[in-house]
Amino acid sequence: MDPLSILVLGVVQGITEWLPVSSKTIDSFIYLKFFNGDPNLVLYVLLYLHLGTLLAAAIYFRKQIIELTKGGWAFVFSRGKETGSVKRETLLFYIFALAGTGILAVPLLLIQKRYLPNLDANLIFVLMGAGLLATAALLYSQRGKVRNRPGAEAGWLDGLMTGLMQGLSVIPGVSRSGSATSALVWRGFDPASTFELAFILSIPTVLIAEVIFNYALGAAGGSFPAMDGLALASCSFVVGFLTIDALLRVARKVDLSLVAAVFGLLMIAAGLMQIS
Numbered sequence: 350m351d352p353l354s355i356l357v358l359g360v361v362q363g364i365t366e367w368l369p370v371s372s373k374t375i376d377s378f379i380y381l382k383f384f385n386g387d388p389n390l391v392l393y394v395l396l397y398l399h400l401g402t403l404l405a406a407a408i409y410f411r412k413q414i415i416e417l418t419k420g421g422w423a424f425v426f427s428r429g430k431e432t433g434s435v436k437r438e439t440l441l442f443y444i445f446a447l448a449g450t451g452i453l454a455v456p457l458l459l460i461q462k463r464y465l466p467n468l469d470a471n472l473i474f475v476l477m478g479a480g481l482l483a484t485a486a487l488l489y490s491q492r493g494k495v496r497n498r499p500g501a502e503a504g505w506l507d508g509l510m511t512g513l514m515q516g517l518s519v520i521p522g523v524s525r526s527g528s529a530t531s532a533l534v535w536r537g538f539d540p541a542s543t544f545e546l547a548f549i550l551s552i553p554t555v556l557i558a559e560v561i562f563n564y565a566l567g568a569a570g571g572s573f574p575a576m577d578g579l580a581l582a583s584c585s586f587v588v589g590f591l592t593i594d595a596l597l598r599v600a601r602k603v604d605l606s607l608v609a610a611v612f613g614l615l616m617i618a619a620g621l622m623q624i625s
Contacts, residue, residue: 350384350574350577350580350581352580354380354384354386355577355580355581355584356584357379357383357384358376358379358380358384358394358398358581358584358585359398359401359580359581359583359584359585359587359588360584360588361375361376361379362376362398362399362401362402362585362588362589363401363402363405363584363585363586363587363588363589363590363591363592364588364589364592364596366399366402366406366585366589367526367548367589367592367593367596367597367600368526368596368599368600368605368608369484369487369488369524369526369527369530369600369605369609370481370484370524370527370605370608370609370612371477371480371481371484371518371522371523371524371525371527371609372398372399372402372524373395373399374477374480374481374521374522374616375612376394376395376398377391377394377395377477378474378477378616378619380394381470382474382619388470390573393573393578394573394581396578397573397577397578397579397581397582397585398581398582398585399555399585400582400585400586401581401582401583401584401585401586401587401589402555402585402586402589403552403555403556404582404586404590405585405586405589405590405593406548406551406552406555406589406593407552408590409590409593409594410545410548410549410552413545413549414549414552416433416434416435417435417439417440417443417549419433419434419435420432420433420434420435420439420440421435421440424437424440436501438502438503438504438505439500439501439503441504441505441508442503442504442505442507442508442511442546443508443549443550443553444505444508445505445506445508445509445512446508446509446511446512446515446550447512447550447553447554447557448509448512449508449509449510449511449512449513449515449516450512450513450515450516450554450558451512451516451557452512452513452516453512453513453516453517454515454516454518454519454558457516457517457519457520458519458558461519461520461521465521471619471620471621471623472620473521473620474616474617474619474620474623475616475617475620475621476521476522477521477522477613477616477620478522478612478613478614478615478616478617478618478619478620479522479613479617480520480521480522480523480613481522481523481524481609481610481612481613481616482522482609482610482613482614482617483520483522483523484522484523484524484527484528484609484613485606485607485609485610485613486606487524487527487528487531488527488531488604488605488606488609489604489606490531490535491530491531491534491535491604492604494534494535494537495537496534496537496538496539496540496543497537497539498536498537498538498539498542499538499539499542500538500539500541500542500545500546502538503538503542503546507533507536507538510532510535510536511529511532511533511536511546511547511550512550513532514528514529514531514532515528515529515532515550515554519558522613522616524609525551525554525555526547526548526551526600527609529547529550529551530543530544530547533546533547540601540602541601543601544597544600544601548597
């Protein structure tokens with residue numbers, strides 16, 4: 350890959366990862382449409398880009414992650430009797446959220462792996478655009494909801510509902526953060542808690558779904574230079590780490606449903622023009 354494409358993709362990933370506009374969809378669109386990328390290498394590109402922002406999120410939320418890890422170990426070795434300084438309900442939130450994500454995401458992902466490669470690339474862009482419109486609808490549904498529950502009240506049922514919604518994000522165009530935050534908003538959590546819960550949950554989710562599961566099932570065919578991957582990850586990490594705090598503040602306060610809708614319509618239009 351040339352330096353310009355690496356830089357652009359790293360910047361785009363580092364910004365869009367923190368906004369509910371499906372970073373993987375926008376990354377794929379730019380890589381394929383603007384840089385004429387190899388479709389066989391899309392998953393490699395997404396893998397390295399997500400590794401960078403995954404590391405940025407892990408560093409940003411490091412205190413919460415350390416506490417959750419300690420609590421998780423205590424929970425396992427005490428057979429559920431001890432959780433350290435973390436509330437048992439908080440651990441159950443994340444456990445059930447990951448389980449709920451897997452219940453819905455795994456079969457959807459397997460269906461995608463079977464049928465998507467047989468579709469015309471431009472039709473896939475149309476599907477991605479439709480997914481972004483669905484994301485816009487989810488974001489719009491958050492308007493006017495009563496949001497006063499603190500994150501400390503999160504429990505297993507909140508986690509299960511959030512996980513099931515997050516599982517929809519494997520559908521092209523559907524934003525992971527948009528679907529997860531929508532579930533938390535519907536459950537009444539305040540803005541700060543909504544984004545903290547959703548983005549801490551994103552760390553194991555991205556690691557399992559985007560990196561391990563997606564790579565193992567789909568990143569076959571073609572080879573990808575390790576130095577290009579390192580450059581993509583480094584760029585997305587730097588931009589992501591520098592922007593995460595400011596963009597999470599923006600996402601808490603600004604309704605981005607119109608942004609997602611505009612991206613979706615543009616993607617549908619681009620796909621339809623090529624099909625016709």
